[in-house]
Amino acid sequence: MTTITLRPLTVADLPAVIAVEAELFPEPWSWRMYEEELTELPGRHYVCAMVGEHFAGWAGCSVQVGEGHVMTIGTLVPFRRQGVAQALLEDLITAATDLGASRLILEVAASNTAAQALYRKSHFAPVGLRRGYYAHGGDALVMMRALEATP
Numbered sequence: 471m472t473t474i475t476l477r478p479l480t481v482a483d484l485p486a487v488i489a490v491e492a493e494l495f496p497e498p499w500s501w502r503m504y505e506e507e508l509t510e511l512p513g514r515h516y517v518c519a520m521v522g523e524h525f526a527g528w529a530g531c532s533v534q535v536g537e538g539h540v541m542t543i544g545t546l547v548p549f550r551r552q553g554v555a556q557a558l559l560e561d562l563i564t565a566a567t568d569l570g571a572s573r574l575i576l577e578v579a580a581s582n583t584a585a586q587a588l589y590r591k592s593h594f595a596p597v598g599l600r601r602g603y604y605a606h607g608g609d610a611l612v613m614m615r616a617l618e619a620t621p
């Protein structure tokens with residue numbers, strides 16, 4: 471079984487992130503976008519997953535006025551289907567709850583069946599479709615999960 475360790479994502483991890491960003495995402499974020507998310511904007515939670523010494527994936531969410539938003543989540547190709555993204559997503563769910571969100575929402579490409587399966591497994595359900603959401607013209611499925619405050 472793969473041992474996955476989670477820790478906060480920091481600016482020091484950005485070389486590892488930027489090196490694979492364009493491979494993982496059709497609309498890659500720049501270094502500056504990540505830097506802003508990690509160091510300037512309020513209500514953010516970013517985390518990365520290590521498999522041994524290897525940087526295996528990362529994820530982040532924002533929380534504003536009680537609503538959480540999954541901003542990004544990705545696993546490097548060699549570490550896929552080992553539970554990395556699921557561990558990252560569960561961490562976002564806990565963090566968003568702790569930051570006061572009552573629900574967590576996300577957009578996922580209508581064609582991205584792997585990510586949709588990941589989200590369904592963590593109890594997200596489709597709540598809408600945004601047509602032409604992506605710059606390349608693809609539609610986004612909107613998925614949501616209610617969060618319960620821990621007593």
Ligand SMILES: CC(C)(COP(=O)(O)OP(=O)(O)OC[C@H]1O[C@@H](n2cnc3c(N)ncnc32)[C@H](O)[C@@H]1OP(=O)(O)O)[C@@H](O)C(=O)NCCC(=O)NCCS
Pocket residue numbers: 494495527543544545546549550551552553554555556557577578579582583584585587588589591
């Ligand atoms: C989607 C992605 C994050 C999944 O990462 P992962 O670490 O491989 O996912 P996990 O191993 O944690 O998988 C958890 C569950 O998600 C589902 N899943 C993940 N990848 C899948 C695939 N290729 N096909 C079908 N189901 C898949 C399965 O239910 C899986 O559980 P199982 O392995 O017990 O069947 C990864 O493929 C990725 O980085 N893709 C590119 C970036 C991306 O699309 N991000 C999402 C943007 S909205």
